[in-house]
Amino acid sequence: MTQGRDTEQVVELVYQPPTTADITAALRARTRGTPSGRRLRVFTVVCVVLSVLLAGVSVFLGGGDVPFPVVAMGVILPFTLWAVPLLQARQLRRLAESQGEFRAEVDDTEVRVTTENSNVTIGWRLLKRYAETEELFVLLSADKHAVGITVLPKRGARQPADVDRLRAILDRHLERV
Helix, strand or coil: CCCCCCHHHCEEEEECCCCHHHHHHHHHHHHHHCHHHHHHHHHHHHHHHHHHHHHHHHHHHHCCCCCHHHHHHHHHHHHHHHHHHHHHHHHHHHHHHCCCCEEEEECCCEEEEECCCCEEEEEHHHEEEEEECCCEEEEEECCCCCCCEEEEEHHHECCHHHHHHHHHHHHHHCEEC
16 A cells, blocks of 8 residues: 555554544544534533523522423533434444454545455545644544544554654644644
8 A cells, every 4th residue: 555655654554443542532533623622612601601690680580480491401411422422433433343353544645544344545635733642642534614624543552653643644744633
């Protein structure tokens, strides 16, 4: 796969399909790294604060009964924000598992991810930023909502120095969020 590429400049990761935890972490990193995701988080916090205030006013003025919509806004919305990435990750994991072993190669020209059933090459122009978690690098597409994500688990690195080399390549080409 490294034909025509300087193999000393290529960072290679080999890993089993991303787990539900990997995909959940990647989706949450995307939420933190996009304007729409940050707006959703702020909206949720505002709704929780409003529901607590409305419940307090309701109890103070009404003698103890809190209207159901107030409770729903304060409980269901934060639960949904927490649960949706997990539910999405379970669905995406099934697709990832059908791909078999993953092999990713990253260098200064592109990111290439190959599996038993697919081969995807992503030029740096299609990516804008990346997020790093304890276990992953999450590459986010250049569109405003980061619809496309590429998950690179650090466990796929052959040696710890490869993680640092990969981070250096990503820092040269992408904005860290």
